[in-house]
Each structure stands twice: as C-alpha cells, then as structure tokens.
Amino acid sequence: MPRSEESADPDASPDRGADSPESLQxxxxxxxxxxxxxxxxxxxxxxxxxxxxxxxxxxxxxxxxxxxxxxxxRDRTGLLTAIAAEGYALLAETLSAADGLREAGVRYVRFAREHPAHFVVMFRPELLRTQDLELATAQALASHSLRSAVGSVPAEERGEDARLAGVAAWSLAHGFATLLLSHNLDDAVGERDPEDVFRALGEMLFRSAGS
CATH class of the missing domain: 1.10.10 (Arc Repressor Mutant, subunit A)
Structure with a gap:
C-alpha cells in the first residue's frame, strides 16, 4: 500500500523532545x-x-x-508547498510588469536566476500538496500573467492557438532558465548577460516565424 505524504515525511511524526527541558527553555x-x-x-x-x-x-x-x-x-511537505506558493506569487508579480511576450520571457529567466531555490521547488509537484489553496491561487496568478503576455502578441505573429503559443513561450523560457541554472549553458553564454542572450534567442525565433 502506498504511504501517505504525511507518513513518508520524516518530520511529520510527533517530536518526542518537544516537552524536554531544552525545548521548554x-x-x-x-x-x-x-x-x-x-x-x-x-x-x-x-x-x-x-x-x-x-x-x-x-x-x-x-x-x-x-x-x-x-x-x-505542519511538516516538510507543507514547508515545500509554502515555498512553491511564494515562488509562484513572485513569478506572477514579475511577469505582470513585463511589456510584451519577449520581455516576459526575459523576466522569467531573471526570476529563475534571482530565486533559484523557489524555481527548483515550484516544478516538483511530487514534493507538494498540489491541492493547497494558497499554491493553487498563486499558480493561477502566474498563468494569468503569462496568458496576458501571450495575448499582447498579434494573432498573425503567434498563430490562432493562443494556448499553444503560451506553451511554446513557457517552454523556451523555462528550458533556457533550467539549462542556465544547471550550468549547461556556461560555454554558450560565456561572459555575456544571460538576459541579453535570451533576448537574442527570442528575436531569432520571431524573425523565423515571420519569414
């Protein structure tokens, strides 16, 4: 029988030392x-x-x-869920200030660089209580910010399927950020600002799409 997330958590069991003289002090x-x-x-x-x-x-x-x-x-799962919720809220705030889709992608990369621990946890649903209200609300806000950025692109540039365009934009930004944080782009980026490199990638793709 699968173990529940609480029983699988080593920190979920009652703390026997909670009433010890040390803890009471x-x-x-x-x-x-x-x-x-x-x-x-x-x-x-x-x-x-x-x-x-x-x-x-x-x-x-x-x-x-x-x-x-x-x-x-409550337990370690609860802590990780709180971290993910905070991360999505920060990401939503970051994306909401973007001027257009390409700038939203740049801000996504910036968020990953400035909040690497949040970024790692946010996309690990097996570590989280995915039905947590705070987490779900923050995720919805981040998704809304991304959809708004996609919606700012004329249909003739992004295509008729706005949702698929959003997936494409997210995949590009998330993939770049993940490779960047794992140092797989060290040689390709070199001494350049990673955000400038990502802008260049975005421009290349937009030119290709319009050709």
Whole structure:
C-alpha cells in the first residue's frame, strides 16, 4: 500500500523532545519565525537541493524547539508547498510588469536566476500538496500573467492557438532558465548577460516565424 505524504515525511511524526527541558527553555515565538524558517530552507535548497531539507535541522538553525516549525508548516511537505506558493506569487508579480511576450520571457529567466531555490521547488509537484489553496491561487496568478503576455502578441505573429503559443513561450523560457541554472549553458553564454542572450534567442525565433 502506498504511504501517505504525511507518513513518508520524516518530520511529520510527533517530536518526542518537544516537552524536554531544552525545548521548554526555548520559546518558539521569536520574531517572525515563519519567515526565518523559510529563509533558512531556501538557503539549504539552493546549496543542497530539496532532498536535504529537514524541519529538525531548520529548527536547530533558528534556535527553537524541534516542534516549533510544525506550528507554521505542519511538516516538510507543507514547508515545500509554502515555498512553491511564494515562488509562484513572485513569478506572477514579475511577469505582470513585463511589456510584451519577449520581455516576459526575459523576466522569467531573471526570476529563475534571482530565486533559484523557489524555481527548483515550484516544478516538483511530487514534493507538494498540489491541492493547497494558497499554491493553487498563486499558480493561477502566474498563468494569468503569462496568458496576458501571450495575448499582447498579434494573432498573425503567434498563430490562432493562443494556448499553444503560451506553451511554446513557457517552454523556451523555462528550458533556457533550467539549462542556465544547471550550468549547461556556461560555454554558450560565456561572459555575456544571460538576459541579453535570451533576448537574442527570442528575436531569432520571431524573425523565423515571420519569414
């Protein structure tokens, strides 16, 4: 029988040390604990990937009891879901300020470079509670921003199928960003600004489409 996401999570079980003398001496309400845990988690993910994430380790880093992060995130899956939701909200904000589809692609690449830990988690549904309301809302906002950018392109340039045009634009930006973060484009990009390189790619494709 498949294990539930809670039982499969090593941090989901009750913390036996939550009422220990050490934990009782360390109050979990210290400033913005939720933000502190999120920030620490993003550092771990950026350095070692999502698999290295542990609520117990994050609690130790924050100097609080092992049980304290669970007050905000329930378990590791909840923490990763919160990170993904935050990432999609940031992406939606980034895309909404774009002037046209090509600039939206540039901003997508910029988002991935500035928020690599968010970017890694956002597209790993097996790590998330995909039905989470906050996550679903943020995803919808990001999708709306992308559709708006696609809609700004005249139909004769993007074709009649706006949805397929959106998939094409997303694939280009996401593929470039993923290859960039994994250092597979180091030789191709060289010393150039990756955003300028992506703009050049976009111009090449648009010229090809119009020929």
């Amino acid at each position: 360390r109050p979990y309400h210290h400033g913005d604990l939720r933000r502190s845990i999120l920030a620490a988690a993003l550092e771990v993910i950026a350095d070692q990937g999502p698999a290295a994430l542990s609520l117990r380790d994050l609690a130790r880093r924050a100097g609080v009891s092992h049980a304290a992060p669970a007050h905000h995130f």
